[in-house]
Amino acid sequence: MAEHCFSSRQVSRITGLTARQLHYWQRTGLLSPSQQTSGGHARYSFTDLIALKSAKRLLDAGVSLQRIRKCLHSLTRFLPTAQMPLRELSLVVTGDVVLVLHSTGAFDALSGQEWVLPVADILEELESWQGDGAYRPTQWELFDDVGEDSEVGTQRLNQG
């Protein structure tokens, strides 16, 4: 593959990251350009661009750099690059976590851990208890009757 790909300036223009950020990220090991000129100037590969652009997106979504650090780190561990068709991945970002959504499920980009609780399972599990004296509803409505009249301000347990 070609040695020269993208200069810092190009990458900066393309990804929206500042030169300062690229430099700092290289310095702290988040992502170094895969090539360098003999003069020590950065040359980022297209693969680098993908990672940088992803990171930039996460940043814009409010994920802190430290979190991104961990994410990238475990992504390298948990994504078998040969197998994973990248186009089918999605990153789901909420305030605190970054999930990797895959066709087969989802897992936490930080820990790689996966906890999925299909509601269907719960229904199945409960249905075996229905003989205990209940009707059999056909239309499930979940959480329909939570905290209606009793206010959450009522909890004065340890007081007089």
Add this chain to the structure above:
Amino acid sequence: MAEHCFSSRQVSRITGLTARQLHYWQRTGLLSPSQQTSGGHARYSFTDLIALKSAKRLLDAGVSLQRIRKCLHSLTRFLPTAQMPLRELSLVVTGDVVLVLHSTGAFDALSGQEWVLPVADILEELESWQGDGAYRPTQWELFDDVGEDSEVGTQRLNQG
């Protein structure tokens, strides 16, 4: 529908929650039995059971009760019960958040906010820049070259 469904004892046996918990949850408005006997004894509906069982699962997954509170609260807001086929839902639990996975995507059960970053979009966006002087890889490998030799312990910026 039938008035009598499940007594506290039954619910306790079925869900694995203690009577104490059921009582406290009722008291604090997390979930009250939808029926009561004239004597003031609890009668939980099957719908209640689903909610309780879900909550129990979240508890077991390490989600704190306060978080569950918020989850249930926003779930009631964000799930149009009439439309949502419950069997297609999954709760994705990671350390800090509870996500509701739906066929069309996922959203945070706490805030209802949704940020999905399909990697395919990133690729698409980048491909328009390829003329800038790069090769055209056919096999994407992401995050393959992150933090290899340069240690993260190197960042001594503000020092001498």
Add this chain to the structure above:
DNA sequence: ATGCGACAAGAATCGGGTTTTTTGTCGCGA
């Protein structure tokens, strides 16, 4: 038996101050 109130241990949250991280800006040198 079930509900209810009281007390207490343990867990979780909150608030504020401190430390670390991240980024902008400037200046120098190749």
Add this chain to the structure above:
DNA sequence: TCGCGACAAAAAACCCGATTCTTGTCGCAT
């Protein structure tokens, strides 16, 4: 022009004590 080092502001993480929440246990009333 690009990289590099230094200083400083802003943001994020961290720590720790205080507060609040959750749950177990006991005793009493219905």
